Amino acid sequence: MTAVWDLPDFDAHEGVHLITEPRSGLRAVIAVHSTNLGPAAGGVRFWHYADGNAAITDALRLSRGMSFKNAMASLPLGGGKGVVLAPEPGATITEAQLIAFGEAVESLGGRYVTAEDVGMSEERMKVIATRTRHVSGLPVAGGSAGGDPGPFTALGIYLGVKAAAKRALGADSMAGVHVAVQGVGSVGGGLARRLAADGAKLTLADVNADKAQALAAELGADVVAADAIATVPAEIFSPNALGAILTEDSIAALQCKVVAGGANNQLAKQGDGARIHARGILYAPDYVINAGGIINVGLEYLGQGDRAEVEARIARIPDRLTEVWDESDRSGDPASEVADRIAMRLIGRR
Secondary structure, three states, X not given: OOOHHHOOOOOOOOEEEEEEEOOOOEEEEEEEEEOOOOOEEOOEEEEOOOOHHHHHHHHHHHHHHHHHHHHHOOOOOEEEEEEEEOOOOOOOOOHHHHHHHHHHHHHOOOOEEEOEOOOOOHHHHHHHOOOOOOEOOOOXXXXXXXXXXXXXXXXXXXXXXXXXXXXXXXXXXXXXXXXXXXXXXXHHHHHHHHHHHOOOEEEEEOOOXXXXXXXXXXXXXXXXXXXXXXXXXXXXXXEOOOOOOEOHHHHHHOOOOEEOOOOOOOEOOOOHHHXXXXXXXXXXXXXXXXXXXXXXXXXXXXXXXXXXXXXXXXXXXXXXXXXXXXXHHHHOOOHHHHHHHHHHHHOOOO
């Protein structure tokens, strides 16, 4: 296995913790990218990886993204991420593993704050919370900040998609705008429902074809195979599944004017943002547009504000996107690189 320091995505992380707990079978990674603005906040995902290096790399990329996301959302939080390795595709995390992960979080003394991500749920967060108070995304009373971050992520993406449509297409309304949505889980499905209510034309895809078909029937949308959605001719391509889907080849095959979606780490490699920019496609940097969920659970953990405050902060996401796009226009640099510069300045890296 390559040393963590030598991995391309290490990026001067403050800490990378490799965790094993033999009794439960837990194997996990907690990556702390930066605590300059506050405790490193970011969800934990339960996922099957090809090998240990792939899991560590995912944690590194995701935690760096959380540093940038929290900074761009003006939250007093740093960036971190947890990854629990599933032994095989479709495996279920056990209560013992959740407890062991909670104990690992607690052992870091508040440097890392965990929350819900792929393969997790509010109920699983409750089990983790029996072992540490450094957890958010727990069930809350109506009107309070917190709970499932998915709907809040979807709200921010919806507002960002509308801002992108206005900028790139001159569209004052989403009515008739064709959006190809990749992934119809909590985030992508929530986005699709909001867009359908606005009269957008939708094409949907998901690795779970039955789920995509059911939502399409509900919304009157079209469906394509998961491996075809990125090449659908549409005004907007919205990736809302897993990351690294924008590669040299997939970017060359895009048939859209905008890429705006909630998937983390959409760009597979450094330089892919420049490829999108060179094609004249407007790109909404993922960690800017998808900040709604961390705004919600971050304010829950910090005890700052209620649901109205969460929604008011999410409403500022289009303003931050506009700041990035304006600077991209002035400088000629890709939006992805401009966003990185702003975020690194905010966390004191450069």
